Amino acid sequence: xxxxxxxxxxxxxxxxxxxxxxxxxxxxxxxxxxxxxxxxxxxxxxxxxxxxxxxxxxxxxxxxxxxxxxxxxxxxxxxxxxxxxxxxxxxxxxxxxxxxxxxxxxxxxxxxxxxxxxxxxxxxxxxxxxxxxxxxxxxxxxxxxxxxxxxxxxxxxxxxxxxxxxxxxxxxxxxxxxxxxxxxxxxxxxxxxxxxxxxxxxxxxxxxxxxxxxxxxxxxxxxx
Amino acid sequence: xxxxxxxxxxxxxxxxxxxxxxxxxxxxxxxxxxxxxxxxxxxxxxxxxxxxxxxxxxxxxxxxxxxxxxxxxxxxxxxxxxxxxxxxxxxxxxxxxxxxxxxxxxxxxxxxxxxxxxxxxxxxxxxxxxxxxxxxxxxxxxxxxxxxxxxxxxxxxxxxxxxxxxxxxxxxxxxxxxxxxxxxxxxxxxxxxxxxxxxxxxxxxxxxxxxxxxxxxxxxxxxxxxxxxxxxxxxxxxxxxxxxxxxxxxxxxxxxxxxxxxxxxxxxxxxxxxxxxxxxxxxxxxxxxxxxxxxxx
Numbered sequence: 001x002x003x004x005x006x007x008x009x010x011x012x013x014x015x016x017x018x019x020x021x022x023x024x025x026x027x028x029x030x031x032x033x034x035x036x037x038x039x040x041x042x043x044x045x046x047x048x049x050x051x052x053x054x055x056x057x058x059x060x061x062x063x064x065x066x067x068x069x070x071x072x073x074x075x076x077x078x079x080x081x082x083x084x085x086x087x088x089x090x091x092x093x094x095x096x097x098x099x100x101x102x103x104x105x106x107x108x109x110x111x112x113x114x115x116x117x118x119x120x121x122x123x124x125x126x127x128x129x130x131x132x133x134x135x136x137x138x139x140x141x142x143x144x145x146x147x148x149x150x151x152x153x154x155x156x157x158x159x160x161x162x163x164x165x166x167x168x169x170x171x172x173x174x175x176x177x178x179x180x181x182x183x184x185x186x187x188x189x190x191x192x193x194x195x196x197x198x199x200x201x202x203x204x205x206x207x208x209x210x211x212x213x214x215x216x217x218x219x220x221x222x223x224x
Numbered sequence: 225x226x227x228x229x230x231x232x233x234x235x236x237x238x239x240x241x242x243x244x245x246x247x248x249x250x251x252x253x254x255x256x257x258x259x260x261x262x263x264x265x266x267x268x269x270x271x272x273x274x275x276x277x278x279x280x281x282x283x284x285x286x287x288x289x290x291x292x293x294x295x296x297x298x299x300x301x302x303x304x305x306x307x308x309x310x311x312x313x314x315x316x317x318x319x320x321x322x323x324x325x326x327x328x329x330x331x332x333x334x335x336x337x338x339x340x341x342x343x344x345x346x347x348x349x350x351x352x353x354x355x356x357x358x359x360x361x362x363x364x365x366x367x368x369x370x371x372x373x374x375x376x377x378x379x380x381x382x383x384x385x386x387x388x389x390x391x392x393x394x395x396x397x398x399x400x401x402x403x404x405x406x407x408x409x410x411x412x413x414x415x416x417x418x419x420x421x422x423x424x425x426x427x428x429x430x431x432x433x434x435x436x437x438x439x440x441x442x443x444x445x446x447x448x449x450x451x452x453x454x455x456x457x458x459x460x461x462x463x464x465x466x467x468x469x470x471x472x473x474x475x476x477x478x479x480x481x482x483x484x485x486x487x488x489x490x491x492x493x494x495x496x497x498x499x500x501x502x503x504x505x506x507x508x509x510x511x512x513x514x515x516x517x518x519x520x521x
Contacts, residue, residue, distance in 0.1 A: 034495030052504060053494050072508055074494060075478060093478065093510055112510050113475055132475075132513065 006030045012038055019065075022046050034074065039067050045084070059086040062103060075112075078105045081122050094131070097124045100141065106195045113150065116143045119160055125195035135162050136172065144191060146199045157209035163188055165203045176210040226386075226399040227253025227372035227492045228479070230460045230467050231500070232519045235486040236366070242267075243363030247355040248499035249491060250370045254351045256399075256492055257372025260385040261354035262346025264395040264462045267365035269341040275319035278336040278344045279311050279326070280382065287311050290330065298325060308357045309382070310336065310345050319392065334383060334420075339393030341464050346371075346385040367520065369462045371397035377405070377424040384421055388429035391436055393464035398425035399492055400456035400477045408452070428453060432461065446470045446516045460490060466520015475513035482506040488519050 005015045008031040015029060019042045029050040032038055036055040039048045042065040050058070053071040063082040072090035081100040088096075091109035098114070100122025107115075107124070113131035116124045121140040129147030136152070138160030148166035155172025161184070162175075171177075188201045214220055229249040233239055242265070250261055270276050281287075291304040291313075300317040315322055319338045326333055337344040345358050351372050355361070371386035378384050387395040402408075405424035408431065412419060417430045431452065435445035442461065446468060449459075458477040461468040469490050471479055481490045484502045491497050494508065511517055 033498040034493060036495075053498070053508070055493055055495050072494070074480075091508075091510070093480070094476070113513070 002026045002028055004028045004030070007032055007035055007038070012036070016040055019044075019046060019048065032069075032071070036074070039065070042067070042084075053090070062086055072109070073107075078103075078122075081105060091128070097122050100124070102141075104194065106197065108197075110147065116141070116160070119143065123191055123194075125191060125197055127197050127199075129166065132169070133172070135160055138162075142187075142191060144188065144195075144197075144204075146197060154207050154209070156213060157207075158215075159209065162207040163204040164207065165199060165205075168205075168207070171207070174210050174213045175207055178206045178208045180204065180206045225256050225374045225376075226397075227256030227496070228397050228399050228458060228460050228490070229253060229370040229492075229496050230368070230397075230462075230469070230490040232367040232467055232488045233365075233486065234488065238486055239267075239366055240364045242365040242368055243360045245487075245500055246363075246368045246370055247360040249489070249496040250351045250360075250372060251355060252496040252499055253370075253372040253492060257374045258350055259375050259380045260346065260348040260373045260382070261351040261371065262344065262373075262385045262387055262397075263358075263360070263368055263370045264337065264342055264344045264387040264389075264397075265363055265365045265368045266341040266393075266462065266464065267343065267363070269464070270314050272340075274314055274316050274340075275322060275338065276340055276343070277313045277315075277319065277322060277326075277338045278342070279313060280309055280334040280336050280346075281311075281332065282309070282382075285309075285311075290333075293329075294322075294325070297329070298322065307345060307359070309347060310358075312343050335389075337389040337393075337395065339464065341366075342389070342393045342395060342462065344387055344389055344395060346387065347382055348380055348385060367462070367467060369395065369397050369460050369467060377401050378422050384423045386425060387462065388423075388426045390429040390461070391433040393462075394432065394436070395462045396425065396429040396432060397460050398428055399458045399479075400472070402427060402453055402455035402457065404454040424455070428457070428459065442468060443516050443518065450514050458492065463520065466518060468519075469511055469517040471511055471513050471515070473514040479511050480508065481511055481517070482508045 026047045032052040034055040040060040043063045045064045048067045050069045055074040057076045059067040060079045065084045068087045073092045075093040078086040079098045081103045083103040085104045087106045092111045094112040095114040097105040099118045105124045107126045110128035111130045115130040115134040117136045119138045119141045125144040132150035135154045139158040145164045149168045151169035152172040154175030295302040303314045386397040402424040405427040412430045458479045459470045484506045
């Protein structure tokens with residue numbers, strides 16, 4: 001059964017409390033009106049569909065749930081996502097999926113700057129383009145960009161993996177292009193299928209860490 | 225943190241609604257700036273032979289006497305309308321003459337704006353109180369900027385509030401903080417730019433005034449600002465016929481823009497734009513870093 005919330009009448013707090021109290025179920029949210037923290041902190045396999053544009057931190061800390069936004073998302077969508085999936089049918093503002101540990105974030109439009117900053121295991125698939133400083137200090141997980149990437153992509157990367165189909169601006173410090181091996185092609189194909197994004201894997205290039213920065217040099221261990 | 229809003233009406237039939245629309249946007253940005261609020265409103269342009277000034281006085285002020293005195297000394301027709309702590313003066317005189325006279329004879333008054341269409345109102349306190357005090361719902365106009373302030377770099381007072389006027393019919397609102405404002409303020413003062421407070425945003429306003437005075441177009445002045453201003457900023461700049469938006473190259477201060485057949489709007493957050501009629505079906509985008517956007521002329 002679908003439970004309906006209308007944020008012109010119901011508070012975000014009431015919605016989030018209902019989502020936190022629920023072990024399962026489907027929820028619809030009308031009139032989000034750019035409000036902050038909608039569907040944050042869910043810890044159950046609920047399905048939430050939001051009809052309209054959301055503000056900051058939508059679906060933050062998501063665990064198990066499937067959250068769909070039929071609209072644009074403000075800054076910090078799916079920040080620190082742990083598992084489950086978050087789908088944005090429009091565009092996302094800055095730092096989408098920041099520090100996400102797991103699960104999947106799909107952005108059907110474009111993402112702004114700092115997409116996937118400090119990601120720690122989440123998979124992010126952007127059907128459009130991303131802004132500057134995306135995947136800054138990304139530690140683990142995969143960022144797929146079907147369009148173009150802005151400047152300073154992958155600055156100070158650790159083990160995260162970046163796939164880009166379009167053009168790439170200036171690369172960030174220690175980020176380099178790497179071979180697109182059969183293993184990566186296969187993995188990317190599975191990821192795109194899961195995301196429901198139609199793109200030819202052969203058109204993608206892979207970027208990763210050159211592992212030349214301070215933290216990668218074993219000699220620096222002597223400093224301590 | 226601060227909140228910025230801007231609205232430019234493409235459909236003139238909405239002009240009587242401008243104040244009401246602006247008020248809704250401003251109040252929605254209260255969380256971003258509960259310290260003070262301010263607006264720059266463009267309406268009822270006066271003929272070229274006249275000028276329009278917005279004045280601010282602390283406490284109770286005898287505006288009637290001022291009007292008579294002004295009229296007598298300048299041998300000009302002077303109309304004066306009081307809005308809370310502010311008054312709008314329309315006089316058949318040159319703005320520079322009126323300004324000089326006021327600065328000489330009435331240094332207790334602060335000149336908030338000068339031009340032919342611009343009016344600036346600002347006050348410390350919550351946006352909703354500001355809206356009530358200044359009867360924003362009753363104000364008409366073609367376009368307007370608004371600001372809700374959460375102070376970081378200087379004191380919470382009316383004179384430190386935004387918008388800052390940057391010359392005839394020009395004003396600026398700012399979300400962010402500038403890191404080279406002290407050195408730049410000194411440089412601008414050496415160039416003869418009158419900067420009244422230690423506020424960092426006023427330096428940005430003064431900078432634009434200086435560049436325009438030196439012959440730059442608004443676009444050129446904003447392009448140059450990208451090199452000379454160090455810090456975080458989303459600026460909205462009001463002109464007589466339109467407005468401009470600029471974000472610094474790092475662009476961590478938010479901004480969103482939207483357009484319908486009836487209006488163009490910008491704000492720090494979409495929820496302010498969501499207050500406007502037809503917002504759900506507007507074209508919405510995020511302005512790119514280090515890119516100058518302009519509407520109108």
